[in-house]
Amino acid sequence: MGLSNVEAGFRNEAGIETVIGVLRQRLGDRLQTGEALRAQHAHTTTYIPGQSPDAVVFPESADDVKMIVRACADHQVPVIPFGAGSSLEGQVNAPHGGISIDMARMNRVLQVNAEDLDCTVEPGVTREQLNSDLRDTGLFFPIDPGANASIGGMTATRASGTNAVRYGTMRDNVIAVTAVTASGEEIRTARRARKSSAGYDLTRLFVGSEGTLGVLTSVTLRLQGIPQAISGGVCPFPTVEAACNAVIMTIQMGIPVARIELLDALQMKACNAYSGLSYPEGPTLFLEFHGTDAGVAEQAELFAEIAADCGGGEFQWTKEAERRTELWKARHNAYWAALQLRPGAKGISTDVCVPISRLAECVTETQEDIASTGLIAPIVGHAGDGNFHVLVLMDTENPAEIAAAEAFVGRLNARALAMDGTCTGEHGIGQGKRPYLSLEMGEGVSVMRQIKQALDPKNIMNPGKVFSFDP
Template structure:
């Protein structure tokens, strides 16, 4: 899969120059054309080539976002929304140049409605900042993609993560958004009511739109009560298949597991070395349970029985907060741990998601593919959702290794679709997976393109993402 279809295209040179001049006059030092700042705003954590915006603007309010978009719309200049920059599929690249709108100065909590278990925030606040602000209310926001991502970026990419098996994804936890459209108008998609039959569900349309329909200016989120008790632990298994079978049985028995994460033997080796742990270097499940003290103990004991039935070893669990923090810090550091397995290597991080009943087959077949093609690729995943990640470690200066990795990713995506899954459970499409979207959704992609054309006729909103260039 090449990226030339996203790299080529007409640049509006005169329009870009005019817009940069106008924005500089309007916003002063909150507009940067510095090369290092521009590079930071095209940064991608994968091998996908960086494509720099022509300028970066740092608005501090929804009104300022409207001003920026209106200026860009008038001169038909691309707009690329930017949050924490942690996306993996080239979402923040600027293939046709344009203006990067960095919303990280828009990081305020607008309101917290503790009685209704919801809050409204600006898009630049990160999930960790939000949970710090919520701490005294006894509430928390459960979506945890690992990276300290911005809420706007998590909404735009329909993020999920380790807690999704219990609390759902951004799709289930966003009640409403406000967004500035391609015409420079700010719209509100819904009220705070937990259900509504009023018109099209525009909230769901913007959740996962990857910045191609508008720039988010606020997000209203559903919150959860901090659980009375939490238990967590690690259980080793003789094979990935055995671990997956334990996951399937756990979910099918209705155990309300909060987290159930799969790590293969190679990933466990990496985590042990990086996080200074001493777990067996075999496939393992990391688990967490939320509830009452009696409830989390009962759930842990029930899982231990399931694990034993599936051939697993001893389930070592604890309610000690320090030990649990150490465990999940190691899990969240899995990416950086894996990179240490091959010093100097770059990682292609890719994910797929399949129905839970097909998880064991899909992961096992993927392991066989990795072995057959002699790849260095640990596996880790949010197994309770049927979602798993593969990090292919490669020398990015070697065209043969890049080609081999791309061929593997293609086979992985095709495999997931064959099992009636998706080419991406949470990373999104961006640039890197755009060629797989038609295979997954067929004719509905044309309907998506029609929506894009209707709402953004000049294709200024994050162009080159989701679809090839739309003229």
Template sequence: MVLKDATAGPRNEKGIAAVIGVLKQRFGERLNTGHSTREQHSHTTTYIPEQLPDAVVFAENGAEVQEIVRLCADHEVPIIPFGTGSSLEGQVNAPLGGISIDTASMNRILEVNAEDLDCVVEPGVTREDLNVHLRDTGLFFPIDPGANASIGGMAATRASGTNAVRYGTMKDNVLSLTAVTADGRHITTGSRARKSSAGYDLTRLFVGSEGTLGVITSVTLRLFGIPQSIISGVCPFPTVSDAVNAVIMTIQMGIPVARIELLDALSIKATNAYSGLSNPEMPALFLEFHGTEQSAKEQAKMFGEIAAEFGSGEFIWAGEQEERSKLWKARHNLYFATLQLRPGAKAIATDVCVPISRLSDCIGAAQEDAAECGFAAPIVGHVGDGNFHVTLLVDEDSSAEIGAAEAFVSRLNERAVVMGGTCSGEHGIGQGKKSALVDEMGDALVTMRQIKAGLDPANIMNPGKIF
């Protein structure tokens, strides 16, 4: 079966008009064709040009999603699932128009099974809202990509974040999900059991599929106990290499660090200015340790001893929630802090992931490349798992700068793959990294296309993404 290229031909004007007409009668004001609403549901987070859907429908439950998908399938009209719009590679753009299905109103927490350490939520639940709801149970959901993303979007993009070194990514923490496929079937991919050898692992097939295989309607998540004690700290180093080597030894020693984030000197400078911190302007690690009061202190102490072997400055750590919150808020606001380094510039944010033994080499090469191109390019990394992000600040009205930035990203992707890594650790492929995926996956991409063609032969599910 050959995958139809839905972005190669003309827009399906007749089909789109027919679908909008039916949806308007069915959903009334929950079907919106206004320009501002459609613009809000296209890609806005980086320089990739916006491509607006023809209409946005605000679904309230899985049955409505199924109804919308079946109608679009009958008319071969593109469907673009939408969570909060925080993806970074054009995942919610509509290259041939179509219908954006907004799942924000599907925000119910359906079950919390405290004894089993799991819960079932609708896709519009955000990670922050989920953790507020869970607080009184003594449990929490650990995946923290920075933005207050929706759980459905996090599953679709296989999100990761600052806690991944200890708690894993979305692929490790989604037990099962329900989704409406391109032919209108409402399927369940697994159960709440912690392991299974029953058939293909459909859950992990859908996690990371970026809306190209179906619309997620619920997600079953693993939960964890809130640690008795949490300690956070900042530790400066002479060089990025010293910081990375300290991380490698920390992991080899079996210290169960929960968060371990690298900020290069330029990122520290931006963070100090934006968030009112006063850290030395040199590479630094932001860390967090979870456990009992005694074990968390022991972990912090052991890390401090390791860091000293690599010439670290003073490791300042604290257990007070206010101080910890200030530190991690500064880390999460780094995107906005970065923009202040070049007022008026647009950010091109990209990420790669390499084996941790090659992390220092890859970051160093990226820094040299950015300097040669004349870019301000702060780097931050989830260094416990070899993932780092580069943010290029460019004048989006300058075709020369955009071209140079795209070339930089291409070289970074290639470098990561050569080092045994991947072109994206957590941003996904979307529209921005399709060519990089071809270079990385080779013939395996043929198998991916066959899966896509088998489940969505008309290519109506988020067309133009990944492939």
């Protein structure tokens, strides 16, 4: 079977015009075609050029989503789910036009089962909104990718973030989803039970599918109890290798660290300048511990001993909420801080993940690669699970700089794969990482295509993402 019309680049102009007319009649002003709004829905926080949809719709219920998808399926018009627009690999672009489904108005917390430590939310709920709603229950949702992303978007990209070393990723924290498939039917992937052996694991199939298999309409999540006590701190190291060795020893000793983040010297310089801090501008670990008062104190003391054994400096830690908030705000603002290292530049934000035993080697080789090519590219990492990010700053009007940056990203991915790692720990594939998926998965990509073909034979669900649709 050859390429579908959509994959081949064919724009079904008549179909798009018909679908816009049908949806305008049914949704009224909840369908918008203004140029500025469409451009916003191609927004991506990286250098990948935006590709606008032909219209943006704002469903308010699962029935709305079903109606929208059925209309698009009838006329083979692409459907692009949209959460908060914080994706990093072009996941929300519309390379062949179509309809962007903005889930912002589906933002209700549907059910909180405090006794079972779970909740069900609509996909437009953001992580900050959810934790605000949960505060009085003594529970929280731990996945923190930094941006105030939507739960639907986090599920679709299998997000993780700073807390993943203790609480896992979205893969570990999504119990079930409901989704509208390409036929316009809504399915439920699981019940709320904590485990099940009932058939294929459809939940994991949709977690990380990047909108290519269906549009999420609800997500059931695991929750955690808010810790009695939290401590956090900062520890400098003479080299990245020394910092990574401290991370490895901390994990191997079984210290239940909640966050352990690596920032290289250049990133620390940027964070100090942007956030008004005065930490040493060398390789640094940011840490956080959750537990009882006695527990977090003991964990901090144990880490201080490990750091000293690895040649680290003084571990400055505190249980004061204000000081911890300042620390993690600086970490979450690392992207914006790094952009100030080269005003006017844009960045390729890329990530890889390797077995933790190879982390020091991978980061060190990557720094050597950056230095040899003359790039400005600070490094931050979720070091506790072997995941790190590089932000390559470049002039997007300079073809030579773009070529150098893309070549570096290619070498970074190859380096991670050679160490039995992955080309993306949490950003997803989208458009930007498509060339590397087959290098990582081999014939596994063929199986992915077969699943896509079975669930979305017309290839209307976020076409052009993850892999080419050519069986």
